[in-house]
Amino acid sequence: MSALLLPLIAIVAGMLAAASVVIKKSPDAANLIKKIKPYEAGIGAAALVLGILRLFIVTVAFKIGLIWGLVFSACVASCIVMGFLLGYPVLQNLLLDELSEDAQAKSEEMYERLTPYKVTSGLVAMGTGVYLLVIGFIF
Secondary structure (H helix, E strand, O other): OHHHHHHHHHHHHHHHHOHHHHHHHOOOHHHHHHHHHHHHHHHHHHHHHHHHHHHOOHHHHHHHOHHHHHHHHHHHHHHHHHHHHHHHHHHHHHHHHHOOHHHHHHHHHHHHHHHHHHHHHHHHHHHHHHHHHHHHHHO
16 A cells, blocks of 8 residues: 555646646646645645655665666656645745745745746656556556
């Protein structure tokens, strides 16, 4: 059961991170994304923590096979990136309120520069999550 947790979190967080692309491709998904949008920071935190925990077993994935190891590594990396980017606005509100206006402006600028990576990592996470989920059910 825990082996399926990473792919499931990757797919859900990927849908949130790449919401604009997902909605363009499937307008029916807009309703689902709207329902889970309030939980975006929590899902991002779960993806970040799970990605960091799974980072320690990446070498084991390569013992299963090269393709499996590469896909697993990509899923873990995208979960870490997405988790950070999905949870960043909450971090900004909690921690940066006490900083100077200059630090807040720099933080906002950094987040804007990182935002395009959110969509890319979301698409990677959805693809690798689906692959790991399907292969997990087959084997």
